[in-house]
Amino acid sequence: MLPVPAVLDDAHAPSLPLTALDTVWFQLTGTLCNIACRHCFITCGPLETRVPMMDAADVTRFLDEAVALGVRDYYFTGGEPMLHPEFWSLVGATLARGPLTVLTNGILIDGDAAGRARRAFDDARYSFDLRVSLDGMSAAENDPVRGKGTFVTITAGIAELARVGLSPAVTVVEHRQGLAAEAARSEFLGFARSLGLTHPRVKFLPLLRIGREERRTHGYDGEDLAALSGLTLSPEVVEALVCSSSRLVTAHGVMTCPILLDAPSAMMGRTLAETLRPIKLQWAACKTCVVEGLSCRT
Ligand code: SF4
Ligand code: SF4
Numbered sequence: 001m002l003p004v005p006a007v008l009d010d011a012h013a014p015s016l017p018l019t020a021l022d023t024v025w026f027q028l029t030g031t032l033c034n035i036a037c038r039h040c041f042i043t044c045g046p047l048e049t050r051v052p053m054m055d056a057a058d059v060t061r062f063l064d065e066a067v068a069l070g071v072r073d074y075y076f077t078g079g080e081p082m083l084h085p086e087f088w089s090l091v092g093a094t095l096a097r098g099p100l101t102v103l104t105n106g107i108l109i110d111g112d113a114a115g116r117a118r119r120a121f122d123d124a125r126y127s128f129d130l131r132v133s134l135d136g137m138s139a140a141e142n143d144p145v146r147g148k149g150t151f152v153t154i155t156a157g158i159a160e161l162a163r164v165g166l167s168p169a170v171t172v173v174e175h176r177q178g179l180a181a182e183a184a185r186s187e188f189l190g191f192a193r194s195l196g197l198t199h200p201r202v203k204f205l206p207l208l209r210i211g212r213e214e215r216r217t218h219g220y221d222g223e224d225l226a227a228l229s230g231l232t233l234s235p236e237v238v239e240a241l242v243c244s245s246s247r248l249v250t251a252h253g254v255m256t257c258p259i260l261l262d263a264p265s266a267m268m269g270r271t272l273a274e275t276l277r278p279i280k281l282q283w284a285a286c287k288t289c290v291v292e293g294l295s296c297r298t
Helices: 056-068 087-095 111-123 139-146 150-163 182-194 222-228 235-240 286-292
Strands: 023-027 073-077 100-104 128-133 169-173 201-205 246-250 253-255 267-269
Touching: 023 056, 056 087, 073 087, 087 100, 087 111, 111 128, 111 150, 128 150, 139 150, 169 182, 182 201, 222 286
Parallel strands: 023 073, 023 246, 073 100, 100 128, 128 169, 169 201
Antiparallel strands: 246 253, 253 267
8 A cells, every 4th residue: 555645735636626606515513413423524423522613603604705705505514513502593594595405414303393494494585405314224224334223313303304394315325335336226215215205315425534434444545645646627527526616614714625624724714705716636535526426515
């Protein structure tokens, strides 16, 4: 195995323009989560407070800046965004400005939360979407990665959303080989339908070999960085990359994307306006986006 340089140097890292700032992601609860998945690429968990929760006032300030810059849509992520004490008012504040997608592990979606989600959906001028993470069609497949008992809780949360007529996208991390094979995809769609989703959507995500995943299996190596080195990105790849049209807002500042939360070199500025510039794809995780086609968008 080749020695692993931390990042590619500027001369070898592919350049990526910011085609437009269309999307703003909010790292709403920092690294705080109510579970601690073994494949979590940003090592979130109940005791993980190294990236703090965002103040509601800061979220609103960034929303106003985003509107002024012509941003078209928003994502809430974490950690678990529903742990934010002002989650629902921030959902309302965001939906007053544009479409919103919330990425959640579904654990906190009970009848009450599903009802609130439905009201937010009904009251909003813009579209409101939810993405729920589930890593298998059985407890035996999901729980070793997401934690004991999570299959039952997550599927109950999805069923609550279905009961109020919402149809979240289900995201599945390819934590074992074959999970994203064609047969498994159609089986997963059928499974989502069995939970009550009338218009099931299932999104498979390749593994990111950083954070806790690095310890569960293995991290990137020098060959991964070498695969990126000197690449010229086609217009199709540029368009597909989340970082060509979005930025991630955290309590510490604005970063390239939701993947590189722990990479100090991915911090770009204190305001969105400061980040309206091209970036260099110098991190090993970029290989998963560029070569394996990972896109964080729904
Ligand atoms: S993968 Fe998602 S649900 Fe799991 S610990 Fe990380 S942030 Fe929480
Ligand atoms: S990890 Fe992916 S989304 Fe983040 S900067 Fe690299 S290519 Fe872009």
